[in-house]
Amino acid sequence: MQPFFCLCFKEGLTISKNDLQINEQIRDNEIRVVSADGEQLGVMSAKEAQDIAYEKGMDLVKIAPQAKPPVCKIMDYGKYKFELNKREKENRKNQKVINIKEVQLSPSIDTNDFNTKCNHAIKFLKKGDKVKVIVRFRGREVSHSQIGYTLLERFAEQAKEAGTVEKPAKLEGRNMTMFLAPLS
Known part of the structure; x- marks a missing residue:
């Protein structure tokens, strides 16, 4: 009888490369925070930044994970995804299909x-x-x-x-x- 191996992953740890990390998914100790209008709020803990985002009724989104410290922006994530999909649709519409x-x-x-x-x-x-x-x-x-x-x-x-x-x-x-x- 052969041994049986099982790999188990906790839910929420793996994130696809296309999606950005938002709110509780951001687990870094220190992050650089940018407000919705582009103003630098400085370096702070992820918990503090989430509290600021929740006060404004917005989401905290990690936009540059490779930076030191990672850069996060306070924005309306649903609106951002909607605008992104709208732009992609517009680009597909403008493409010329050659048969x-x-x-x-x-x-x-x-x-x-x-x-x-x-x-x-x-x-x-x-x-x-x-x-x-x-x-x-x-x-x-x-x-x-x-x-x-x-x-x-x-x-x-x-x-x-x-x-x-x-x-x-x-x-x-x-x-x-x-x-x-x-x-x-």
Whole structure:
């Protein structure tokens, strides 16, 4: 029978790196205290600082744990977290999501089909999406890879009004790929 090991932790001792220590979680003997309006209140014990924070109806938050002594600020922690989440949401809203659309060709594509696929790619580029153009080789077509290169060069030439070549044509196995990026 194998021995059984158990690790036990007291609740409240481990704090995730993202969260700040607040109120009773601050266990340092001496801390530097900053008021809500940025005024330095000096170095004092954590208990005294908590009493000052409770008198004002606010929380004591450790903002610089690596400093000597650690720096704590008196603030409304709920309001602070709300503002932080609001800023993160705003940043996510302002991000531009770029999709990659894919257009597939074959080496023996007809002129009208080629023009149709090229028009689709131009439409995608004008919307702001990147386009991945793939030429699929079947059977012995792969031995004539120069047909794929000329096809992709012609495609890039026709789509140059809406986009530029981001990655030039490259043969990978039985597929030749090229990436087009929209003009900014």
